[in-house]
Amino acid sequence: MQALLDGEGAEIRGRVRQLLSTPAFSYQSFASTQAYREQVYAWCKILADEGLGALAFPKNCGGEGDLHAYLATMETLGFHDLSLLIKFGVQFGLFGGCIQNLGTAYHHEKYLPAVGDLTLPGGFAMTELGHGSNVRKIETVARYDQETQEFIIHTPSESARKEYIGNAANHGRMATVFAQLEVGGQSYGINVFMVPIRDEQGEPMPGVTIRDCGEKLGLNGVDNGRLWFDQVRIPRAEMLNRFAEVSPEGEYVTSIENESRRFFTMLGTLVGGRIGIGASALSAAKSGLTIAVRYGAQRRQFGPEGQPETVILDYQTHQRRLMPLLAKAYGLDFAFKYLGRRYVDRTEEDAREIEALAAGLKAYSTWNTTHTLQTCREACGGQGYLAVNRFAALKADTDIFTTFEGDNTVLMQLVAKGCLSEFKQQFHDVNLIGLIRHVALQAATAVTQLNPIVTRITDADHLRDPHFHLDAFQYREQRLISSAARRLKSRIDQGMASHDALIECQQHLVNLGHAFVERVVLEQFLADVEACDDAELKTVLERLAALFALSHIEQHKGWYLEQNYMEGGKSKAIRRQVDQLCADVRDDAVALVNAFGIPDQCISAPIASIES
Secondary structure, eight states: OHHHHHGGGHHHHHHHHHHHTSGGGOOOOOSSHHHHHHHHHHHHHHHHHTTOTTTTSOGGGTSOOOHHHHHHHHHHHTTSOHHHHHHHIIIIIIIHHHHHHHOOHHHHHHHHHHHHTTSSOEEEEOOBSSOSSOGGGOOOEEEEETTTTEEEEEOOSGGGSEEEETTTTTTOSEEEEEEEEEETTEEEEEEEEEEEOBOTTSOBOTTEEEEEOOOOSSOTTSOOEEEEESSEEEEGGGBOOSSEEEOTTSOEEESOOOHHHHHHHHTTHHHHHHHHHHHHHHHHHHHHHHHHHHHHTTOBOOOSTTSOOOBGGGSHHHHHHHHHHHHHHHHHHHHHHHHHHHHHTOOSTTHHHHHHHHHHHHHHHHHHHHHHHHHHHHHTHHHHHSGGGSHHHHHHHHGGGGTSSSOHHHHHHHHHHHHGGGGBSSTTSBOHHHHHHHHHHHHHHHHHHSSHHHHHOOOHHHHTOHHHHHHHHHHHHHHHHHHHHHHHHHHHHTTOOHHHHHHHTHHHHHHHHHHHHHHHHHHHHHHHHHHOOOHHHHHHHHHHHHHHHHHHHHHTHHHHHHTTSSOHHHHHHHHHHHHHHHHHHHTTHHHHHHTTOOOHHHHOOGGGSSOO
16 A cells, blocks of 8 residues: 555655654754754755655756655655754755756856755745735835846845745745836836845845844744845846846846736745645645554553553444545645646646646645644644644644635635636626636536436435546536635626625635535545555455545535535435444555555654554
């Protein structure tokens, strides 16, 4: 099973696991936050020296040109200290990735070798105090001075300060700064610039003010900082100019004339980061599940008089807590591998679809991690509350995952807008033909699925049929698309501004985003089950896929009952099937968490090291 999960990234995953198992990466207590930050930096340097940071960079810049290996490395690092994961991602994924994706040969050759071996630590300076998710409205200005052929980077107000910038407080010497470009008094939107923030002695550069963000709820091994720029001058060549540049004479030249399209192309840097964060959050969830399942398989509590106490994983309530989450972890694993392949092989035509997939899976996975870790902690009782058993660190360090690299609620609305794109060119121009097509599809689905016979079927063969599962997920998604479109169109037809219409339908859109992601996860889960050529493994995977599907149908049973998609008797039968599947999966639970391949040194929880 581990070989199946590792897939084509088995070699790099094994290499990273071996490194994480060495004494150099053993956990330790730190006397201060600064000591913790220095240890995380030292760990990051070891990884850089092993060539892991530069994996995705071009070969002529010290890398291997292997984006797939880089993503697999990020996912595997999620088993270790998560401050290391974030430091690694900021340095090589965001800072280095921004230079690679938005720069040209000049920037690649000048910076990427030093970024890859960590001799040039840097930060990704996008977020501002006043504008987090709304990047288009950031206030930092880059004004072109034609006489000196320089850009002047300036922070015009307190709300424009760069906020929460990883690597800024201690180690960063340069930042990729997102700013509003002004040339000759005219604005040209968001562009990105290479701005030195410290000299080689570690002192702030002239005009640059740096402040530490201070102690956080978690991830205190990452040196988050704030940046202000006071008329800081940089050479014209330091604008990352793959898609746009300013000529010496002050002419703005771009290969993407549409400003909106250019903006979203530049934001493409975030897509890889969202994939990395979502997959790494799943790794943290896997850590929690491994600890809780191993503990539950050997901890005993209560039992028949005169008999040995019962193993708590044999209790139905315990199975109900953990087994659906274990099934979801497997489903998300297959979904992220699918997304990773799509991202590595992406073309300009499918870039927006991949962006929506990355946004949705990042949000869904990180919310799932928060829920999984809390459930696993509770399943371990007081032992789970002890810091030595890792839940304290896992919960604290992953808490921020739901709001960085994009706030999850905002991301789910982005996903929903993508789902609605067939209805509109813009939200004020609803595509009626598209709406009619979806309504027709919904009606066709109703004919085949909403008849009295289908809504009442309760036999096991039907309820465990993957076609029924996928039909149910697709029906929910399509119904939410159609109803969301109708609600938006109704408001816009009555003269409401599209922005206000969206606000009135926000929760509907978030629900649609969830339905979209769940359908994608199930589709990829079933595809990988079908592709498995090991009969024994396939049987186990079929149970997991059925548990994932039926537990979600059960979770949304109120909605399905409202839609007359099923009747009460069928809902009850689904509940019984979920109970049985939880019991079936419990028999393989320890083997299934062991298949995650988490190094023992990374788990390090005493309650997870006892043989079941």
